[in-house]
Amino acid sequence: MNPPRSVLITGGNRGIGRAIAEAFLAEGDHVAVTTRSGGVPTGALELKADVTDPVALDAAFAAAEEAHGPVEVLVANAGITADTLLLRMSDDDWSSVIDTNLTGSFRLARRAAKSMMRQRRGRIIFISSVVGMLGSPGQVNYAASKAGLVGMARSLARELGPRSITANVVAPGYVETDMTAVLTDEQKAGIKSQVPLGRYADPAEVAGAVVWLASPASAYVTGAIIPVDGGLGMGH
Numbered sequence: 001m002n003p004p005r006s007v008l009i010t011g012g013n014r015g016i017g018r019a020i021a022e023a024f025l026a027e028g029d030h031v032a033v034t035t036r037s038g039g040v041p042t043g044a045l046e047l048k049a050d051v052t053d054p055v056a057l058d059a060a061f062a063a064a065e066e067a068h069g070p071v072e073v074l075v076a077n078a079g080i081t082a083d084t085l086l087l088r089m090s091d092d093d094w095s096s097v098i099d100t101n102l103t104g105s106f107r108l109a110r111r112a113a114k115s116m117m118r119q120r121r122g123r124i125i126f127i128s129s130v131v132g133m134l135g136s137p138g139q140v141n142y143a144a145s146k147a148g149l150v151g152m153a154r155s156l157a158r159e160l161g162p163r164s165i166t167a168n169v170v171a172p173g174y175v176e177t178d179m180t181a182v183l184t185d186e187q188k189a190g191i192k193s194q195v196p197l198g199r200y201a202d203p204a205e206v207a208g209a210v211v212w213l214a215s216p217a218s219a220y221v222t223g224a225i226i227p228v229d230g231g232l233g234m235g236h
C-alpha cells in the first residue's frame with residue numbers, strides 16, 4: 001500500500017468526477033473535491049469553487065493544502081457543454097465553454113505546479129474527450145476546449161518533465177451522466193452504433209484510467225492521451 005496522497009479533483013460531486021473521487025478514496029488517498037452545488041462523496045473534503053473564479057479557486061487550493069498537504073495529484077475534470085451549430089453559436093456559448101473547460105484547467109495546473117515543482121513530483125491529469133480529436137457537429141466550442149487540453153498537457157509535459165511531474169490527458173467516449181442525459185434516444189442509438197464495444201462507458205471505467213495515471217505504474221507516461229472510449233476514436 002502506498003502512502004496516502006493529496007489529491008484535488010474539480011467537479012467531483014457528480015458523474016465522472018464523482019467516480020474519480022470515489023476511486024481515489026478507495027485507494028486510501030486524501031481527496032479534496034471542488035464543486036459549485038455541493039454533495040461530494042463521503043470521506044472527501046468539500047470545497048466550494050467555480051473554476052471560472054480565480055479567487056475562489058485559489059482559496060480552494062489553499063484549503064486543500066491546509067487539510068492534506070501540497071496537492072500531488074490534480075484532476076481537472078469540471079466541464080460543461082453549450083451545444084449548437086456554428087452559425088447559431090453566440091460569443092457567450094463560446095467563451096463560457098472555453099473559460100470553464102480550458103482556462104479553468106490552465107489556472108488549476110498553474111496553481112498546482114507551484115508546489116509540485118518544489119516537491120519535484122506530481123501528476124496532472126486533464127479530462128478531455130474523444131470529441132477533441134474527432135470533432136463533432138454542434139460542438140465547435142466544446143471540441144476546441146478539449147483539443148486545447150491536449151496542447152496544454154503536452155507543453156506541460158515538456159516544461160515540467162525535468163521536475164518529475166507528468167501531465168496527461170484522459171479522453172472518454174460517451175459516458176452516462178447528467179451531461180449526456182440531454183441526448184435523445186435517437187442520438188444515443190446513433191452514437192452506440194459507432195462504438196466498437198457497442199455501449200456507453202461506466203464512469204468507473206474512466207476513473208480506472210485516471211487512478212492508473214496517478215500511480216507508480218505510470219511514472220514513465222507523460223504527454224499521452226489515454227482513450228477510454230470503447231474504440232470510438234481509434235488512432236489519436
Ligand code: NDP
Nearest residue numbers: 011015016035036037050051078079129174175177178179
Ligand atoms: P456532469 O455534467 O455530470 O458534471 C459536471 C461536473 O463539472 C459537475 O461536478 C459540476 O459541478 C462541474 N462543473 C461544471 N462547471 C463548473 C464550474 N464552472 N466550476 C466548478 N465546477 C463545475 O459531467 P460529466 O461527469 O459527464 O463530465 C465530467 C468531465 O468529463 C467534463 O469535463 C466532460 O467534458 C468530460 N467528458 C464527459 C463525457 C460524457 O460522455 N459524459 C465524455 C467525454 C468527456 P456542479 O455540480 O457543482 O455544477
